[in-house]
Amino acid sequence: MAKLPVISLFSGAMGLDLGLEKAGFEVRVAVENDPIAAETIRRNKPTLPIIEKDIRDVSSAEILEAAGLKRNEPTLVAGGPCCQAFSTAGKRGSLSDDRGNLFLHFIRIVKDTQPDFFLIENVKGLLSAAIKHRPLKERTPEHPPLKWEELLGSAFVEVAKTVASIGGITLFDVVNSSELGAPQNRERVILLGSPKSLMPMLPTQRMESLTLRDTIADMLDGHDHQYPQLSPKYHKYMPKIPPGGNWKSLPKDEQCEAIGKGAFESWGGRTGFLRRLAWDKPSPTLVGAPNGRATMMIHPEQDRVLSIQEYKRIQEFPEDWEIHGSLTSQYQQIGNAVPVRMAQTLGEKIIEALNASNVTTSREEKIYTRNPIVYRRLMTKTQTILPPGLRAKHGSEKMQKWLDGMEKDKAAMGKVIGLLGDVDV
Secondary structure (H helix, E strand, O other): OOOEEEEEEOOOOOHHHHHHHHHOEEEEEEEOOOHHHHHHHHHHOOOOOEEOOOHHHOOHHHHHHHHOOOOOOOOEEEEOOOOHHHOOOOOOOHHHOOOOOHHHHHHHHHHHHOOOEEEEEEEHHHHOOOOOOOOHHHOOOOOOOOOHHHOOOHHHHHHHHHHHOOOOEEEEEEEEHHHHOOOEOOEEEEEEEEOOOEOOOOOOOOOOOOOHHHHHHHHOOOOOOOOOOOOHHHHOOHHHOOOOOOHHHOOHHHHHHHHOHHHHOOOOOOOOOOOEOOOOOOEOOOOOOOOOOOOOOEOOOOOOEOOHHHHHHHHOOOOOOOOOOOHHHHHHHHHHOOOHHHHHHHHHHHHHHHHHOOEOOOOOOOEEOOOHHHHHHHHOOOOOOOOHHHHHHHOHHHHHHHHHOOHHHHHHHHHHHHHEEOOOO
């Protein structure tokens, strides 16, 4: 059986592509702007055409020519437009960030090339991002009410409008790689659409995940591990933290000093501070900085962070897959990748949909989910996040009056959210 041709956009270290190829696809061209990631692709797939340019400067005709394809011939256009703009960590730029607007170029290429399907993956934070981020200190009665573009969820509404403009039909869901059998809890928003109105299929069956013990326990001895050192400031606490624990496992009188006064007095889970992983659970989401102050990925047994070799194993890259670049760059490439098993499962569902050849009737320009939990959360999403400290400082009554001033924009949000179709599709 001939391999199904794929156009890969934002290819990175090719985790998504490796999984699709395991399912029965063939990547015909990779578009990757980062020179270090492009070199990773080149070292592992020396015959694969690579367009090493900013996607904003790449025409669809150039992509088709490099892939040896014509319009309507690609089976799939797949990729994850740069996700940092929608991440819940750090400063969120959303669609007002130039990286967020890379979505538009993904859609442009889909419209121009007319594949059977397109696949977009992104961080879960995409569902809750605002088009324009309002700093926490400015969410108070001393400032104007939030505008529509500052409401949580407004970015996803704009993404939904853009994706729906392709035509055909698109399904979306939040998929956790551990529920597909992978050794990692990694939630991703998946949008799978067909410009040709073939009915998409997304995974629904939950599988038992692998644990860290299943995945990396055999690497304790006899492996040349590469990893950055922990700061001595944090390293001294590690013997006191058991597998599955974090800074909260320390004696009470050491917790504030261990993570710093600012973090100690802040709100939120802060679970990444001094985090030691558990043997008998899947890994948390692999991050780009396993020795970061708030993103630590400490080995369950040894007082060090997970190594590059362990990162590759958890993401299920082939053992001989070479990640190019500095240690920092290697962690970022692996941490940004789609788990190979997740991608393979998505690829298998696309092939299942192709074989079924179910063409849907004409629909409104909407995108749909079959997941009632995701649908309900989007329909009842809060407008903004107000930390307890802000409420205490300004008083609940004043803060509620400020929130009530946004009723007009809330109505606008409810109107546009109609782009999301119900679960009966």
